[in-house]
Amino acid sequence: MGLSMSANRPASLVTGACGFIASHLVERLLADGHHVIGIDGFTDSYDIEQKRGNQRGMVAHPEYEHVEGHLMSLDLTPITNRVDYVFHLAARAGVREGWTAANYSRYLHDNCLSTQRLAEAALSSGVKLFSFASTSSIYGFDPELPTREDHPLRPRSFYAMTKLMDENVLTGFHQLFGLPVVILRYYTLFGPRQRPDMLAHIGLKALAQGEPISVYGDGEQTRELTYVMDAVDAQVRVLHVRPIGEVYNIGSGPRISVNGFIREMEAVVGRRAHLLYEDANPADQLHSQADITKARRELGFDPTTTVREGLEAEYTWLRESVLTPA
Numbered sequence: 001m002g003l004s005m006s007a008n009r010p011a012s013l014v015t016g017a018c019g020f021i022a023s024h025l026v027e028r029l030l031a032d033g034h035h036v037i038g039i040d041g042f043t044d045s046y047d048i049e050q051k052r053g054n055q056r057g058m059v060a061h062p063e064y065e066h067v068e069g070h071l072m073s074l075d076l077t078p079i080t081n082r083v084d085y086v087f088h089l090a091a092r093a094g095v096r097e098g099w100t101a102a103n104y105s106r107y108l109h110d111n112c113l114s115t116q117r118l119a120e121a122a123l124s125s126g127v128k129l130f131s132f133a134s135t136s137s138i139y140g141f142d143p144e145l146p147t148r149e150d151h152p153l154r155p156r157s158f159y160a161m162t163k164l165m166d167e168n169v170l171t172g173f174h175q176l177f178g179l180p181v182v183i184l185r186y187y188t189l190f191g192p193r194q195r196p197d198m199l200a201h202i203g204l205k206a207l208a209q210g211e212p213i214s215v216y217g218d219g220e221q222t223r224e225l226t227y228v229m230d231a232v233d234a235q236v237r238v239l240h241v242r243p244i245g246e247v248y249n250i251g252s253g254p255r256i257s258v259n260g261f262i263r264e265m266e267a268v269v270g271r272r273a274h275l276l277y278e279d280a281n282p283a284d285q286l287h288s289q290a291d292i293t294k295a296r297r298e299l300g301f302d303p304t305t306t307v308r309e310g311l312e313a314e315y316t317w318l319r320e321s322v323l324t325p326a
Contacts, residue, residue: 009063011035013083015071015118016090018042020193021133021186023054024232025087026064032236035063037079041070043110045092046195053321054193071114076121085129086122087235088115094197095137095157095283104158111162112169119173129180130170131238136187136224136249136288138164145255146224146291149185149247157283167247180244184234187251187290191228191310192317203262204315207269208323217280219259224251224290227305237299251290252303252310261307268311 012029016022017038029036038058042048058064067079071090080086092110097103115132122130139147140154155161173179190200206213234250256264262273295301 009033009035010085011037011083012085012087013037013039013079014087014089015039017058017066018051018055019089020054020195021189021228021231022087022089023058023193024228025089025235026058028232028236030058030061030063035065037065037067037083039067039069039071039074039079039090041090042068043070043092045094045110046197050193050196050322071118072109076118077124080118080121080125080127083125084127085131085239086118086127087131087133088118089133090114091133091159091163093159093195095159096281097158099158107158107162111159112165115166116169119170119179123173123177123179127180129182129239129242129244131235132166132170132181132183134167134183134185135160135163136185136251136290137285138167138185139288140285142286143288145287145289147249147289148291149249149294174245180242182238182243182245183247184231184238184250185247186231187224187226187249187288189226189228189231191314193228194314199258199261200265200311200314201318203265203273204269204311204318205323207265207271207273208315208318210271212274212276213262214276214278215258215262216278216284217258218277219262219275220257221280221284222255222257222287222289223261223285224253224255224288225261225307225310226250227252227303227310230303230305233303234295234299234301237301241299243298246294246298248295248299248301249290249292250295250301251292252305253290253292254307255287255289256307264307264311268308268315
């Protein structure tokens, strides 16, 4: 079995530890008394310096160990032998990458092959939990709303396709070999440390700097939003409940249009946006809305963060960590 660092202190592995959600999860686990090993390969999916900035709050903690390297090149079993729980959040994200062989290879390498390799190591180590961060993008362009976990899966981007492949690989590891897998399908995330290619980061930064915001389509497409600390709370609830073999939608609600989301950003920054409407991207979902009934019932998941509160927190982080002082 996986071994804790001490008789009383649980040990957790978090992949993608310097990323958006994972860096917050690391800090939460440390606060909850875990010894945490964080792995991050610092891939080129977005600004590496932002990832290193996310790392600053954790590296000084006495119960944090950082391992820099890609899941495809590290010797993983000696790491998984030392932990009880695995939280696998490392991934190449984004739905707008071009449909080229090179991009497909990157997604397969960073998502599918890495996940299979980590699952094999975790199985050999006998970990107690393998929590996997998936995506609502696997439901496809225009699913039935609100969408339940048993909805047909129709991904239409390399990211969503490889995430679904990851789910299938992990389900196989669970059903065939007993790997204790739980899958969380996250809806559109926002909050402090958000990736720079996501709308709230782009919009708040553009508003603060007086720059235009590009909107793909008419802006009436809608999104279920997930505040990052609600995403972390879901992971912690999975750790406590350990509903092995289950899949959960995770969203904070309510559903909001892109135009409405930008209006909320305007209120937070105190400026009107200059919008540039462009052609819709065929890889973007038209609408999304999570049915989180199962997560409420089985995990006790009860998100309370409003869109305004989440954007205010993200804007505070942007001003402190990203925007150049005047």
